[in-house]
Amino acid sequence: MSDTPINLEALRQRIDQLDGDIVRLISERASCAQQVAHVKLAEDENAIFYRPEREAQVLRRIMALNEGPLDAEEMARLFREIMSACLALEKPIKVAYLGPEGTFTQQAALKHFGDSAVSLPMAAIDEVFREVEAGAVNYGVVPVENSTEGVVNHTLDTFIDSSIRICGEVVLRIHHHLLVSENTRRDKITRIYSHPQSFGQCRKWLDAHFPHAERVPVSSNAEAAKLVKTEWHSAAIAGDMAAKLYGLAHIAEKIEDRPDNSTRFLIIGSDDVPMCGEDKTSVVVAMRNQPGTLHDLLEPFHRHGIDLTRIETRPSRTGVWNYVFFIDFKGHRDEPGVAAMLEEVSQQALELRVLGSYPQGVL
Numbered sequence: 001m002s003d004t005p006i007n008l009e010a011l012r013q014r015i016d017q018l019d020g021d022i023v024r025l026i027s028e029r030a031s032c033a034q035q036v037a038h039v040k041l042a043e044d045e046n047a048i049f050y051r052p053e054r055e056a057q058v059l060r061r062i063m064a065l066n067e068g069p070l071d072a073e074e075m076a077r078l079f080r081e082i083m084s085a086c087l088a089l090e091k092p093i094k095v096a097y098l099g100p101e102g103t104f105t106q107q108a109a110l111k112h113f114g115d116s117a118v119s120l121p122m123a124a125i126d127e128v129f130r131e132v133e134a135g136a137v138n139y140g141v142v143p144v145e146n147s148t149e150g151v152v153n154h155t156l157d158t159f160i161d162s163s164i165r166i167c168g169e170v171v172l173r174i175h176h177h178l179l180v181s182e183n184t185r186r187d188k189i190t191r192i193y194s195h196p197q198s199f200g201q202c203r204k205w206l207d208a209h210f211p212h213a214e215r216v217p218v219s220s221n222a223e224a225a226k227l228v229k230t231e232w233h234s235a236a237i238a239g240d241m242a243a244k245l246y247g248l249a250h251i252a253e254k255i256e257d258r259p260d261n262s263t264r265f266l267i268i269g270s271d272d273v274p275m276c277g278e279d280k281t282s283v284v285v286a287m288r289n290q291p292g293t294l295h296d297l298l299e300p301f302h303r304h305g306i307d308l309t310r311i312e313t314r315p316s317r318t319g320v321w322n323y324v325f326f327i328d329f330k331g332h333r334d335e336p337g338v339a340a341m342l343e344e345v346s347q348q349a350l351e352l353r354v355l356g357s358y359p360q361g362v363l
């Protein structure tokens with residue numbers, strides 16, 4: 001501790017000085033980013049400005065440098081916003097997400113790209129894919145799995161017929177609240193709206209606290225929140241963003257049955273992402289319908305010491321795709337061990353497609 005006497009006036013003067021320094025430094029950083037944009041354009045007139053691998057490296061470095069008192073994630077979130085603003089100076093990016101406004105997917109999009117990205121709600125997962133494929137937006141964000149309810153089948157199925165690449169992942173802690181319009185009393189609630197996945201995530205709480213209320217599934221949590229705005233006998237299960245957007249009151253907070261309830265979202269785009277050092281790869285593999293198929297598929301992963309993080313089976317949708325496996329593992333397709341393993345798997349498979357190698361989620 002310094003022996004300078006601590007008084008409010010002196011501390012505020014110091015904060016003003018530091019703020020001045022921070023503003024100068026952020027501005028200098030933003031000018032660097034503008035120059036980066038010029039360099040990228042000079043190298044390639046179709047330059048890609050958003051660089052997920054670089055962003056992951058920047059955020060990991062910030063977390064490693066941080067010595068407190070702010071925690072490392074908090075510090076990284078501040079830098080997430082600085083980088084988002086720097087990227088918007090280079091070139092604003094457009095991101096489509098599974099809407100409507102106020103969904104957890106929008107929250108995930110903002111967590112991943114920061115507030116300076118332009119985010120556009122889409123009515124369905126397929127539309128998010130279509131907008132990216134058509135080049136109407138730069139990236140898309142779709143949910144892929146929840147820790148309580150499991151995989152979002154629709155997202156996986158959409159990959160089967162699409163040429164889209166996975167460019168990143170973001171994991172969001174999901175907190176559900178029971179929300180009502182300001183005129184609704186708890187004892188008057190006869191109906192609860194929510195997305196079917198959210199009902200699944202709050203099943204025990206609902207059985208204990210509202211066993212007789214009718215549960216009405218709707219297309220999203222945000223849609224549920226919108227509906228209860230004008231209904232006095234209804235409540236919605238939704239998150240903070242939807243509550244704020246529709247000005248709803250909380251009857252009960254964090255009603256999810258599992259405190260670690262979280263959802264993983266994928267960032268989809270049109271380009272491959274270079275290696276960042278802590279990467280993941282997602283592949284889809286079609287195998288012949290014969291004994292020992294799963295063993296044959298997984299053996300090369302084991303032999304090359306590759307760490308599987310997820311495997312899902314989906315029914316085939318064409319005659320050729322007898323068995324379709326979605327597999328996630330640690331590593332990048334450009335690493336020699338990974339490339340060798342993929343080559344071996346593709347020899348045995350009817351088809352193998354790499355959906356993308358991308359940085360493991362940082363925040």
Ligand SMILES: O=C(O)C(=O)C[C@]1(C(=O)O)C=C[C@@H](O)C=C1
Binds near residue numbers: 037058083087
């Ligand atoms: O390093 C780059 O390529 C940049 O464009 C700079 C920067 C940054 O602000 O650090 C901005 C956007 C990119 O997505 C990655 C990093």
